[in-house]
Structure formats: structure tokens, C-alpha cells
Amino acid sequence: MSDFTNTRGYPIGEMSKHTGVNIETIRYYERIKIMPQPDRTAGGNRQYNHDELKRLSFIKTSRELGFSINEIRALLEMVDRQDFTCGEVHGLTIGHLASVREKIKGLRKLEKALVGMAAECSQGDVPNCPILETLFEAR
Amino acid sequence: MSDFTNTRGYPIGEMSKHTGVNIETIRYYERIKIMPQPDRTAGGNRQYNHDELKRLSFIKTSRELGFSINEIRALLEMVDRQDFTCGEVHGLTIGHLASVREKIKGLRKLEKALVGMAAECSQGDVPNCPILETLFEAR
DNA sequence: GATGGGGTCTGTAGCTACTACAGAAGCAAG
DNA sequence: CTTGCTTCTGTAGTAGCTACAGACCCCATC
Numbered sequence: 001m002s003d004f005t006n007t008r009g010y011p012i013g014e015m016s017k018h019t020g021v022n023i024e025t026i027r028y029y030e031r032i033k034i035m036p037q038p039d040r041t042a043g044g045n046r047q048y049n050h051d052e053l054k055r056l057s058f059i060k061t062s063r064e065l066g067f068s069i070n071e072i073r074a075l076l077e078m079v080d081r082q083d084f085t086c087g088e089v090h091g092l093t094i095g096h097l098a099s100v101r102e103k104i105k106g107l108r109k110l111e112k113a114l115v116g117m118a119a120e121c122s123q124g125d126v127p128n129c130p131i132l133e134t135l136f137e138a139r
Numbered sequence: 140m141s142d143f144t145n146t147r148g149y150p151i152g153e154m155s156k157h158t159g160v161n162i163e164t165i166r167y168y169e170r171i172k173i174m175p176q177p178d179r180t181a182g183g184n185r186q187y188n189h190d191e192l193k194r195l196s197f198i199k200t201s202r203e204l205g206f207s208i209n210e211i212r213a214l215l216e217m218v219d220r221q222d223f224t225c226g227e228v229h230g231l232t233i234g235h236l237a238s239v240r241e242k243i244k245g246l247r248k249l250e251k252a253l254v255g256m257a258a259e260c261s262q263g264d265v266p267n268c269p270i271l272e273t274l275f276e277a278r
Numbered sequence: 279g280a281t282g283g284g285g286t287c288t289g290t291a292g293c294t295a296c297t298a299c300a301g302a303a304g305c306a307a308g
Numbered sequence: 309c310t311t312g313c314t315t316c317t318g319t320a321g322t323a324g325c326t327a328c329a330g331a332c333c334c335c336a337t338c
Contacts, residue, residue, distance in 0.1 A: 086261050090270065124224065150305095166316090
């Protein structure tokens, strides 16, 4: 019977510490149904098991890689249904990669523009700034 | 008297067409007080003048350069108070530039990780994917 | 068995920067 | 005067959380 207490599972705070996901965020993930409703103690506190811990880690890692919640939902659904092919997952990843590259491209452009503006600026005490002029003149 | 009608000003749709800013967004900008409350027609429709058009263009250009609303608010306040130095504006711009570069750095890392994962994937029909394994194993 | 101090609960509101309605009213041309 | 486009206000929704309030749970210690 002492084994039983052993398998009690993790309260939400443990989950948070192990994964680095905020407690409120874990509950949010449950609300939006990418995390399941876990067991509860007699008093009503959440008790997670190891699978749920792995799932949360998966979500965390994917988020850090910039996958949107919907993309993650798609990945998890494939996993849950046990019907996915490597090709499908690859596709989703490549699609995400493309959008990341788009973002980088956009930001580089922006960087250039900012550098250009800043270079023309004397940084002096004068109340007259080519940066503002640039911002005002367009269109 | 015909000159008078000439200076009537632009309805909100004109503003939108000239600047490319959505009508709802223009009203939103008024609500959050980065655009002023414009004159109204007898019937209550907004009537903008040329200064307001320039201001909206400024906001649009700045947004496209990735400045946050708060950064834009700061710039506009300097302009409105007529007390700013080129140095201040330069500082704000450089600060923004730094955050843009941070974002690029982060996205590049992310790009690398995604490319690495995708490279290991056979893209085949097998229900077994190194991408998912990578996502699941961490932490 | 009472007490104390954590952790956790639900529900709701806030954040950024918009966008999307509904339902009413303005406006200009014919 | 009618038609049809534009504009009005106010509210709610989007993503992905975060931050409360006020109540309750849990466990250890006395």
C-alpha cells in the first residue's frame, strides 16, 4: 500500500517547476484543451501524471521554437490519434520554418531602415531631427 | 466662399485611403489618444485636416518600422511639446534598433533548430518521426 | 485538535494592437 | 425623395498569456 502514495502524481506547482511553464499558463492550456483535465485530489487540487508532464514539456519546447498554439494543437492531435506520418510532421515544420524566415527578412529590412535613419542623425542638442523628418515625410 | 468648401477636410475614409490605415484603427488611435479628436460635421462625422493626415502617416510609418504604440506616443509627445533634441530621438531609435536585433538573433537560432530537426526527418510514410521525438524528449 | 503558512482553487479582467461586427444615422447623387 | 454608400457608437473578439481577489486545501507542528 505504500506504493500507492508513490504514484500520487505532481501538483501543479511541481509541473510548473519541472517545465518552466507558469501555473496560470498550465491552467490556461487546460482551458483551451491542449492539456487534458487531470485527476483531482479529494479536495479538488490537480494531480498530474508522467504522461501529462511529457505533454507539457512538448508544448513548452514547441512554443520556444515559435510554433503557434494552433500548430501545436495540430501536432498533438496527430500524436493523440496515433495516426501521423513523418511526412506530415515534416510539412508542418517546414511551413513554420518558412514563416520564421519571412519574419527574419522583414526584420532585416527594418534594421537597415533604422540604421540608415540613425546614421543621419547628429545626436546633438538641436531641436531638429532628420529621424523625425523621415518619419513625417513619407507617403 | 467657395474656398471654404475647399478646406473642409477629409472624412475618415479618405484618411484611410491616403495612409493605408484601417478606418477602425484610426478610431482606435483616437480612443487611445495618439490621434486627436477631429472636428465633426453638423451630422457628427469626423473631418480631418492636413496636420492630422501627416500625424497619421507618421504613426503608420513608425508602426511599419516596428515602433510600439508606446514608443510612438513618446515620439509624438516630444513633437507636441516642441521640446526634443535630436539626441533624444536618436536614443529612442537606437533602443528600438537593439530590440529588433535581439529579435533577429532569436529567430536565427530558431531557424537553425528547425532546419536541424527537419534534416533528420525522412519525410516518409512511417508513423515515427524524429521531429516529434526531439520535441518530446527535452527537459 | 487547533493553528499556521504555504499551495491551490475559480472566475474574471487586463495586456498589445487591432479587427469585426450590429444597428442606426449621415451624406451625396439622381 | 429615394437609393446606396459611408460613417457612427459601442461592444466583443483575436493570440497567448498574466494578474489579481477571495476562498479553500494540505501538511507539519504543537
